[in-house]
Amino acid sequence: WLYYTVSQLADKNTRENLAIQHLKASVDIDSSNGQAWYLLGRCFSGVGRVHDAFDAYRQSIDKSxxxxxxxxxxxxxxxxxxxxxxxxxxxxxxxxxxxxxxxxxxxxxxxxxxxxxxxxxxxxxxxxxxxxxxxxxxxxxxxxxxxxxxxxxxxxxxxxxxxxxxxxxxxxxxxxxxxxxxxxxxxxxxxxxxxxxxxxxxxxxxxxxxxxxxxxxxxKRQSSEPMEMPPPPPQPPAVLSPQQYHLMERLSKNESTLNQSQQHLLRQLQQQHKLSQQFTKQYSALSSQTRPGQFSGSSLPSSGLSPLGLGSLPGVPSTTPQQGMAGNFMASVEPTPSKLLDEKFPFSSQDIAIAEDVLAQMAGDHKGSSLSSLSSPFRSSDQSLGLSMSDCPTSSHLHPSTSSTLSLDHFQGSKDSIPCSSNTGALSSISNGSNSSSTNSGNSSIQGRITPSGQGRATPSSASVHSSSPQGSTRGDAESNNDEDDDDHKDSKYSKDIFTVSATKELSLVLKRSSVDASLLQKEVKPSTVALDINMSGSKIVEQSKGQGLIHRSLSSILGEDHAPPQPPSAPYPPLPKDCLNPPTPSVYLDNRKDAFSIQLQQFCHQQAVVVIRGIAGALKLDLGLFSTKSLVEANPDHPVEVRSQKQQAPDENFDSAGKRLWYCDSTRGVTTVAKYAQYQASSFQESLREEQEKSKGTVKESDSDSNLSMTSKKKRFKMIKFGTNVDLSDEKKWRTQLHELTKLPSFCRVVSGNNMLSHVGHTILGMNTVQLYMKVPGSRTPGHQENNNFCSVNINIGPGDCEWFSVPEQYWGVIQDMCERNGVNYLHGSWWPILEDLYEEDVPVYRFIQKPGDLVWIGPGTVHWVQAIGWCNNIAWNVGPLTYRQYTLGVERYEYNKLQSYKSIVPMVTLSWNLAQNVGFSDAKLFNAVKTTLMRSLRQVRMTLDIVEELKKEVKWHGRTPEEAAHYCEECEVEVFNILFVTESDGQFLVHCQDCARKASATLDKFVVLNQYTLDELINIYDRFKIHTPHQGHPIYGGVYS
Incomplete structure (x- = not known):
C-alpha cells in the first residue's frame, strides 16, 4: 500500500505494479485478511481493472x-x-x-x-x-x-x-x-x-x-468528487440537415459552372459545415480530457461468473463526463438561445430560388412528376431520424448512469421530464422513429431550417409517407407526422413546385438523365392498376379488382405499389458523437400496485426502446417461486426442455477456439427434461462452490483474469455449458397455477389482454402469445435478434442470479444487419453476438444493464437485443403487441421484408388484421387507416386470385375455418396464405401452397385442390363494418383502442 500511495518510491506504473504484486502475495499467504483484499481492490480500481477490483471487494466483504x-x-x-x-x-x-x-x-x-x-x-x-x-x-x-x-x-x-x-x-x-x-x-x-x-x-x-x-x-479512501466547479459547456453550432448537406455536395461537384450567387450559397453551406465539424472534434477532445479511461476496445470489463457474485456486475464504462452540480445549475439557469442556421447565415428567398435553379439545371429538361412529388431541400428536418448536435447532451446535462432508475412519479407530470433529458430525449427520439415533442419537447432538434419570408407560400415540412428515405424516416412515428403534414400542405401550390436534394431513387435517376438521352432510360410501360381507396365500400373494391388478376399475376404485398420494397435502413444522420453511445437505460422503480397499473407507466414503455421496471414483483406480490426450478420439477418433471450447448465466456467477449474474436455465436441443439436439467443446474452450482473453496485455500492456482482478454495469439480452452431454452408453458392444465399468477400484471404487459394484438391472432403462437421459460447457468446466451415481426416482448428474471442485457434502438438494425453480413453470419437465420468495439466504431448506441431477480424488462418494437446470464437463474418471457400505429406498421414492414428474405413471419399479419377488424374498435385514426389499408389490399388479392382460378376453370371448394385454427403458410416459400388455399396431398398429408408456388408447380393447377375459408360476402361485410370510433364518456382508450 506504501508503494501505491507514496510517489517518491518510484514512477507511477512501477509503483502500481509493485503494489499489486505485494498485495497479491499478502492474500495468498492469508486469504482471510479482508483489509488486504480491500487494498488490492483499490489498486485494481486505480489501474482500471474493473472486474478484478470488484472481485477483490467481494472477497473483502466476505472476510471482514x-x-x-x-x-x-x-x-x-x-x-x-x-x-x-x-x-x-x-x-x-x-x-x-x-x-x-x-x-x-x-x-x-x-x-x-x-x-x-x-x-x-x-x-x-x-x-x-x-x-x-x-x-x-x-x-x-x-x-x-x-x-x-x-x-x-x-x-x-x-x-x-x-x-x-x-x-x-x-x-x-x-x-x-x-x-x-x-x-x-x-x-x-x-x-x-x-x-x-x-x-x-x-x-x-x-x-x-x-x-x-x-x-x-x-x-480511508479520499472522496472522488471533483475539486473544481466546471464551467458551462460551449454551445454547439447548428448541423447541416441531410438535405442541405446533399445540396452542398451537388454544388461542389458543379462548382465550375456556378454563377456568383450560387457560389455564395455554396460558401455559406461549406462554412457552416466546417464550424460544426470543428466543434465536434473540440468537444470530443474535451470529453476525453474530462474523464480518463473512456470506452475503448481494451477497456471493456470482463464480468465474472461466480455464484457468490456481489449484486450485479458493472456495465460498460461510460464515456459520459461527470460534472458538478454547479455546472448543471449554471447551464440551466442561464438561458442560452439556440443558434439556428438561418440566424447565422440568413438565406433569403433569392437564395432559395438559386438552389431551385441549380437543381433544375442538373435535372435538365426532365422536371417530371418524380420531382414534383418530392419535398423541399429546405423543409424542416424535425421528421428526420438524425439528431443534430443540439440533441446530444453537453457535459452540463449528461447523466452518469447506464441504468438510471426513475420513480413512477417522475413521468406522471409530463412526458418530457425524463432524467438526463438531453441524452435520454435524444435517444428516445431515435427509439421512437421521430423527434416527437411528447418525448423530447425540451430538446427538439434544431437543424438547419430555411423559411422563406414574405413570399406568401408555405414550406412543406415532410415528404409523403410512401417516399423512399435514406434515413428510414418513413417508418414508425415519423409516418404519423408525415400524414398530418401532408394534409396541412396538400393545397399548397409551393409544395408541388419545389425540388428536393434528398437522396431518393427518383432524384438519382433524374440526375443521371442529365447527360443521357431520356428516351434511352424510359422505364417499360406496365399496365396500370386500378386506384383503390379505403373509403370505398367492400363491394366496390371487389368490383374494381375483378379481372386485375389476369393482368397482374402477383400483387400480394400489403404495403402498396407506391411503397418501396422494405430494406434495411441506413444509419441515422447525423451520427451520434462518441460520448453518446453508452446511453442510460430508461428505468422505473415501482413501490405499489397503483403505480404498476398507471397509464403513465404504459405510455412511458411505449415511448422507449427498452425499459427496466424494477420492484414490480414486490409491488404486485408476484409469487415468482412458482417458476423456480424446484417448483417446476415438482409440477412436471418430465416436461421437455430444448438444450443449447455453448462456450462459457464473459458477456462482452466472443472467441473461437483459436482465440479469434468473431460475431458468430456457436451452439449445438439437444433435448432433455425439466428434472434432468434441474440436476445439471444444481451440480453446476455445487461445482462452482467447490472451485471457489479450493481457490480460497490456495490449492488451485488462479490465473490473472486479464490474461483472458489477450488470448488471440494462442488457442483457448472453454468450459462448455448447457442452456435450457424454449420451455413451453402454454398448457393450462399443466401450468395453471403459474399462468394464473401472471394475471396480476398490468394489462399492457399481460400474456392475454384486449390491448394485446397477439391475443387477437386467433390461435396459439408458441413463445409469442404463450409463456416460455428459460433455465440458465452462468454464461447462457440468447444471441442477438429482433423479436418476431418486430413485436414487443416482456421478460421477468425469476432469480436467484442476474442477467446482463445489451440492446440497440430499432433504427440501427440496418447497420447491424450489414455488420453481420460483413462478418459472415446471416442476420435473420444466423446466430450472432456483436463485438462491442465494432458497434462503437460504427456509432451504434448500446444500452447495457443488469436485470436482477424480480425485474421486468420491456423490449420495445424492433429493438435489437442479446442477453447473457451472469448467475444461476430462470427467466420467463412472452411477446405483446401494443395497439399503436408504430407497432402495427413495423410489424407489416417486417412481414413484407421477410418475404423477400425467404424467412417465415410467425405472426400472420393478414389474418391478424381481419381479426382486429372484427374484435377491436379503433379511435386512433392512423392505426385505423393502416389496418384498413391491409384489409383493402387483402380483399383485392382474394378477388385477383379468384380471377386466375376462374380463368383456369378450377372449382373452388368450401372449406371453412374452425375455431382456433392456425393460419396457413406455403409449404414451399413459407409466406402466409389467406382464404384461398392451393392444396396437394403427399404421404397422407395435405400441404398448402400459395398461388405463385402452385402455378410454378403446375401452370394449370391440375395437381391442386382449391379451397376457400371465407366467402367474399363475409369479407365484404367485415370490411364495411370496420369503422373508426369516437369514444363515449366513461369509456377509456388505451393504445388507440375503444373499449
Missing amino acids: EANADTWCSIGVLYQQQNQPMDALQAYICAVQLDKSHSAAWADLGVLYETCNQPNDALTCYLNATRNSESNANLAAKIKFLQQNLATMPLHFQNKAHQTLPSIEEAWRLPIPAELTSRQGNSGPAGGLASGRGAGGPGQDQDSSLREDAKKKKDR
Whole structure:
C-alpha cells in the first residue's frame, strides 16, 4: 500500500505494479485478511481493472464483514460504471456502517449532484463536513447550494422528477442481502438500521464509530468528487440537415459552372459545415480530457461468473463526463438561445430560388412528376431520424448512469421530464422513429431550417409517407407526422413546385438523365392498376379488382405499389458523437400496485426502446417461486426442455477456439427434461462452490483474469455449458397455477389482454402469445435478434442470479444487419453476438444493464437485443403487441421484408388484421387507416386470385375455418396464405401452397385442390363494418383502442 500511495518510491506504473504484486502475495499467504483484499481492490480500481477490483471487494466483504471503506469503494466503482442505483445502495451501506465516513458522504453527494437532486446532495455534503477537517472545495459547494437552491428551476426540487430515491427514502431501503447474509443483526449495520427513524442522516454521530473512524483515517479512501466547479459547456453550432448537406455536395461537384450567387450559397453551406465539424472534434477532445479511461476496445470489463457474485456486475464504462452540480445549475439557469442556421447565415428567398435553379439545371429538361412529388431541400428536418448536435447532451446535462432508475412519479407530470433529458430525449427520439415533442419537447432538434419570408407560400415540412428515405424516416412515428403534414400542405401550390436534394431513387435517376438521352432510360410501360381507396365500400373494391388478376399475376404485398420494397435502413444522420453511445437505460422503480397499473407507466414503455421496471414483483406480490426450478420439477418433471450447448465466456467477449474474436455465436441443439436439467443446474452450482473453496485455500492456482482478454495469439480452452431454452408453458392444465399468477400484471404487459394484438391472432403462437421459460447457468446466451415481426416482448428474471442485457434502438438494425453480413453470419437465420468495439466504431448506441431477480424488462418494437446470464437463474418471457400505429406498421414492414428474405413471419399479419377488424374498435385514426389499408389490399388479392382460378376453370371448394385454427403458410416459400388455399396431398398429408408456388408447380393447377375459408360476402361485410370510433364518456382508450 506504501508503494501505491507514496510517489517518491518510484514512477507511477512501477509503483502500481509493485503494489499489486505485494498485495497479491499478502492474500495468498492469508486469504482471510479482508483489509488486504480491500487494498488490492483499490489498486485494481486505480489501474482500471474493473472486474478484478470488484472481485477483490467481494472477497473483502466476505472476510471482514462490516467495512465502510469497502462499501464506499464499491459505490465509486458502480458510479464509474454508470450504475447509480447500485452505487446509491453501496454508499448507504457505507454510511450506515460508519456515519462519520466523510468520503462516502461526499461521494454520495456527488452521485445526487450528477442526478440533479441538489437538496439531497446538500444533505450529504453537510454530513461529510460534520466529522472531518474543513474541506475548502466542499465548503464552496455547500455555500453555492445554500445560496442558489431557492432560485433553481423547480424541477430540480420536485420529488416527482427525482432519478434516485431521496436520502431519507434510501436510508430506509433494505440492506442488500450480500451484507445481511454476512452480518445478521449483530454488527453495526443492524444497530444503525434499527435506529434509522430517529437517527437518520444528519443526526449526531455515534462516539464509538467516530473513534473507530479516527483510527482508520490514514487508510480511508479520499472522496472522488471533483475539486473544481466546471464551467458551462460551449454551445454547439447548428448541423447541416441531410438535405442541405446533399445540396452542398451537388454544388461542389458543379462548382465550375456556378454563377456568383450560387457560389455564395455554396460558401455559406461549406462554412457552416466546417464550424460544426470543428466543434465536434473540440468537444470530443474535451470529453476525453474530462474523464480518463473512456470506452475503448481494451477497456471493456470482463464480468465474472461466480455464484457468490456481489449484486450485479458493472456495465460498460461510460464515456459520459461527470460534472458538478454547479455546472448543471449554471447551464440551466442561464438561458442560452439556440443558434439556428438561418440566424447565422440568413438565406433569403433569392437564395432559395438559386438552389431551385441549380437543381433544375442538373435535372435538365426532365422536371417530371418524380420531382414534383418530392419535398423541399429546405423543409424542416424535425421528421428526420438524425439528431443534430443540439440533441446530444453537453457535459452540463449528461447523466452518469447506464441504468438510471426513475420513480413512477417522475413521468406522471409530463412526458418530457425524463432524467438526463438531453441524452435520454435524444435517444428516445431515435427509439421512437421521430423527434416527437411528447418525448423530447425540451430538446427538439434544431437543424438547419430555411423559411422563406414574405413570399406568401408555405414550406412543406415532410415528404409523403410512401417516399423512399435514406434515413428510414418513413417508418414508425415519423409516418404519423408525415400524414398530418401532408394534409396541412396538400393545397399548397409551393409544395408541388419545389425540388428536393434528398437522396431518393427518383432524384438519382433524374440526375443521371442529365447527360443521357431520356428516351434511352424510359422505364417499360406496365399496365396500370386500378386506384383503390379505403373509403370505398367492400363491394366496390371487389368490383374494381375483378379481372386485375389476369393482368397482374402477383400483387400480394400489403404495403402498396407506391411503397418501396422494405430494406434495411441506413444509419441515422447525423451520427451520434462518441460520448453518446453508452446511453442510460430508461428505468422505473415501482413501490405499489397503483403505480404498476398507471397509464403513465404504459405510455412511458411505449415511448422507449427498452425499459427496466424494477420492484414490480414486490409491488404486485408476484409469487415468482412458482417458476423456480424446484417448483417446476415438482409440477412436471418430465416436461421437455430444448438444450443449447455453448462456450462459457464473459458477456462482452466472443472467441473461437483459436482465440479469434468473431460475431458468430456457436451452439449445438439437444433435448432433455425439466428434472434432468434441474440436476445439471444444481451440480453446476455445487461445482462452482467447490472451485471457489479450493481457490480460497490456495490449492488451485488462479490465473490473472486479464490474461483472458489477450488470448488471440494462442488457442483457448472453454468450459462448455448447457442452456435450457424454449420451455413451453402454454398448457393450462399443466401450468395453471403459474399462468394464473401472471394475471396480476398490468394489462399492457399481460400474456392475454384486449390491448394485446397477439391475443387477437386467433390461435396459439408458441413463445409469442404463450409463456416460455428459460433455465440458465452462468454464461447462457440468447444471441442477438429482433423479436418476431418486430413485436414487443416482456421478460421477468425469476432469480436467484442476474442477467446482463445489451440492446440497440430499432433504427440501427440496418447497420447491424450489414455488420453481420460483413462478418459472415446471416442476420435473420444466423446466430450472432456483436463485438462491442465494432458497434462503437460504427456509432451504434448500446444500452447495457443488469436485470436482477424480480425485474421486468420491456423490449420495445424492433429493438435489437442479446442477453447473457451472469448467475444461476430462470427467466420467463412472452411477446405483446401494443395497439399503436408504430407497432402495427413495423410489424407489416417486417412481414413484407421477410418475404423477400425467404424467412417465415410467425405472426400472420393478414389474418391478424381481419381479426382486429372484427374484435377491436379503433379511435386512433392512423392505426385505423393502416389496418384498413391491409384489409383493402387483402380483399383485392382474394378477388385477383379468384380471377386466375376462374380463368383456369378450377372449382373452388368450401372449406371453412374452425375455431382456433392456425393460419396457413406455403409449404414451399413459407409466406402466409389467406382464404384461398392451393392444396396437394403427399404421404397422407395435405400441404398448402400459395398461388405463385402452385402455378410454378403446375401452370394449370391440375395437381391442386382449391379451397376457400371465407366467402367474399363475409369479407365484404367485415370490411364495411370496420369503422373508426369516437369514444363515449366513461369509456377509456388505451393504445388507440375503444373499449
